[in-house]
Amino acid sequence: MGIDLLSTMGKTCTFDCIYCQLGRTLCSEIKRREFVSLDSLVKELKRVESIAADYATFSGMGEPTLASNLGEAIELVKSILKLPVAVLTNSSLLTGEDVRHELYLADVVVAKVDAPNEELFRKINRPVMGLTLGEIIKALKLFREKYRGKFALQMMFVETNKSYAFDMAKIAEQLSPDEVQINTPLRPCGVSPLSPAELASAEREFGNLENVVTVYTALKPEVKPFDLAETLRRRPKL
Ligand code: SF4
Numbered sequence: 344m345g346i347d348l349l350s351t352m353g354k355t356c357t358f359d360c361i362y363c364q365l366g367r368t369l370c371s372e373i374k375r376r377e378f379v380s381l382d383s384l385v386k387e388l389k390r391v392e393s394i395a396a397d398y399a400t401f402s403g404m405g406e407p408t409l410a411s412n413l414g415e416a417i418e419l420v421k422s423i424l425k426l427p428v429a430v431l432t433n434s435s436l437l438t439g440e441d442v443r444h445e446l447y448l449a450d451v452v453v454a455k456v457d458a459p460n461e462e463l464f465r466k467i468n469r470p471v472m473g474l475t476l477g478e479i480i481k482a483l484k485l486f487r488e489k490y491r492g493k494f495a496l497q498m499m500f501v502e503t504n505k506s507y508a509f510d511m512a513k514i515a516e517q518l519s520p521d522e523v524q525i526n527t528p529l530r531p532c533g534v535s536p537l538s539p540a541e542l543a544s545a546e547r548e549f550g551n552l553e554n555v556v557t558v559y560t561a562l563k564p565e566v567k568p569f570d571l572a573e574t575l576r577r578r579p580k581l
Contacts, residue, residue, distance in 0.1 A: 344396040346420065347403025348410040349378045355405035357435040359469040360457070362501055362528040365404060373471045375411040375436070384416055388423040398451070399424050402431040409436065414445030421448075429453065431497075435474050437482040446486065453495040453524070454483060459510030467503055480514060487518055496520035500527050500545050501534050508545035515552055522554040529558060 349355050353369025355378070399420045401407040407430055410416065417428050429451035436442045437454070446452050456479070458464035464476040487494060496518055498511055515523050525546050527536040537545070539559045549555045 344391065344394065344399045344424070344426070345403065346384075346399055346401050346416075347379075348384070348401060348407055348413060348416055349403050349405045351378060351404050353404070355409060356433070357406050357409065357471045357474060358433050360433075360499075361467055361469065361503070362499060362532045362534050364528070364530040364532045368405070368469075370405075371471050372409055373436075373473065375409055375439075375442075377412050378410050379412075381412055381415055381419060384419060385423065388420065392424055396424075396426060398429045399426045400429040400431060401449075406433050406435065408432050408442045408446070413442075414448055417445065417448045427451065431455075433468070434479050434483055435470060437486050438474075438478050439482075443482070443486045443489075447490055447492075449492055451493045451495065452486075452490065453497050454486075455497045455499070456480070456483070456511070456514055456518075457499045458504060459507040459514065463504055463507065467499075467501065480517070483518055487520075493521045494518075495522040495524055497524045497526060500525060500537050500542060502537070503534075505537055505541055505545060508548040511545075512548040512550075512552070515549065520552070520554075522556065523549055523552055524561070525549070525555065525557040527558055 354365040355370040355372055356368045357373050359368035407413060420428055427450035430446060430449045431453045434454040434456060457467050458476055461476050496515055525542060527542055528534060529536050542557050542559055546555060546557050
């Protein structure tokens with residue numbers, strides 16, 4: 344079950360990735376704030392508590408760690424829905440100790456790293472000024488040391504970084520993830536996906552890691568839109 348703690352009309356993010364399925368970032372932000380109150384969240388959770396799901400997943404219209412009440416929201420979701428909680432993050436705000444502490448509450452954290460160096464980081468993720476890949480990787484290491492849930496690393500491969508799979512694998516090795524998800528954008532967006540053969544070639548560089556899956560070979564969980572209008576709002580390019 345997807346939970347959007349931003350719920351803004353346009354995308355609100357610290358990045359503006361070239362492959363984003365939500366279109367361009369309308370609100371570039373780096374400062375955390377409250378977007379949806381905990382009272383509103385409780386009302387929504389009560390509405391959906393009888394719906395069967397395997398996980399409650401914080402993602403939505405941008406970067407979920409921008410919500411300053413994420414930690415409290417994770418606790419509320421666990422107590423009301425009685426589901427394990429996953430958070431999908433672009434990793435940028437893990438440089439803040441507050442964000443790392445809030446994410447310790449999640450059962451699964453899926454963190455993104457798409458670039459092997461600062462130049463490609465700026466080209467692929469188009470971050471808010473001031474964010475650097477070096478600081479983000481340092482923060483991910485700090486997070487990894489203490490986090491006791493499942494830590495998955497998500498790496499998106501496109502034309503721009505496809506010849507850097509070796510360097511990306513070295514970054515992944517430093518972070519000891521429980522799982523590596525090798526992706527290429529299959530949903531409509533501004534760039535073309537790599538072919539299965541190109542992705543398989545990238546995957547071969549990850550031979551020193553366990554549990555490496557690619558978007559072409561991973562099992563896809565069954566997903567049903569529960570509110571079609573809302574789903575379309577979140578995936579405007581579908
Ligand atoms: S981090 Fe996610 S939401 Fe933000 S621009 Fe990149 S793909 Fe889109």
